[in-house]
Amino acid sequence: MRPIVRLLSTLLGLAFAAAGALLALEVGWHWWRPGSGPLLVPWPRWQAELASLGWDAYAVRVGAGVLAAAGLVLLLCALAAKSRAVRLTDPADEVSVSTSPRSLARLVGLVVRAQDNVAGATVTASARRVRVRATSRLETEGELRPRLLETVATLLDGVPLARQPKVTVVVDSPKDRR
């Protein structure tokens, strides 16, 4: 999301610059030569159209809806572009350490898959939460889940994370369906 916001910000900047340049140019030109036509933007035609269009016209409502939707998309993009790095405790003054959520998930995934009776596992991680979804053919959720929770908690205790994430474990086992 971050490159998208950088791109959006560049495009918005350029759009504002272009609009500002056109505004200054047209107003200045019209002031200097009131008799001659517009320079680049056919604004007298736009003026006539806008003057005949009411606020309740269909085109205006659609345009307003599109504008609001585009604004909402921009808002969400800006909010989603936050840093997702997982902070670790600072080992010394003026040294800061972070890791990627993917690294943390990989670390947890390796340990979970190494456990007995775990057929497979998917892990998603963020600074606040680690979600483990394991599959097992031999053990039920009730048997395996406490063990996995404990394993992951022990592992995370060994990693100097700045804040301990909440761990959730779900076990998917055919034995539970019988």
Place this chain on the structure above:
Amino acid sequence: MSSSVAAKALSRSYAGERVLTFVVGLLALLGGALALVVGAGWLGEYRGRRPLLDPMAVDWLGGHATPARIAAIVLGVVLLVLGLRWALRSLRPEPRPDLDLDTTEGAELVVTAGAISGAVQADAEQLDGVSRARVRAVGSRTSPALRITLYLYEGTDLKRVWEDLDLRVLTRARESLGLDVLPTAVRLELDTSQAKRVR
């Protein structure tokens, strides 16, 4: 905590871009919603039927032609300058500042960003459990910092890498540069590759 130089060096700041995008998005959303409200007639039946380019507003502008024109031109120039500055700021790559070790006149000493990254990178790649390291100078000339990305092998003991990094790499860099503090941000990528030996 997040205001320290080392914490800022962890990743490139997106604050400016995010704020601009957020504000423009918010204005567009509010403007669109307001236009919808006016069009739906919630601000009065007759307001909704008036034209977009209101004759009252046009008359008022016609009555104050000169100030309106000056204001429009000033607004246009300001938008042009700010917009261009913003676009350039967003497009500019993250700077790699050189390190000013001595600013005494006649005896200036500057370590280039490339030199220091190369030296620290070579040191960091010697550590046990590190498969690859990437180092670059970040920040500004007045408050430079190092950003080190370490790619660790699977099963590497995190705490040992930690200590080794501080004792062997960073301390050495500080000592050889003669600095008391060298703000550093470390990014760890864990378990990036299998520990394979090719003989």
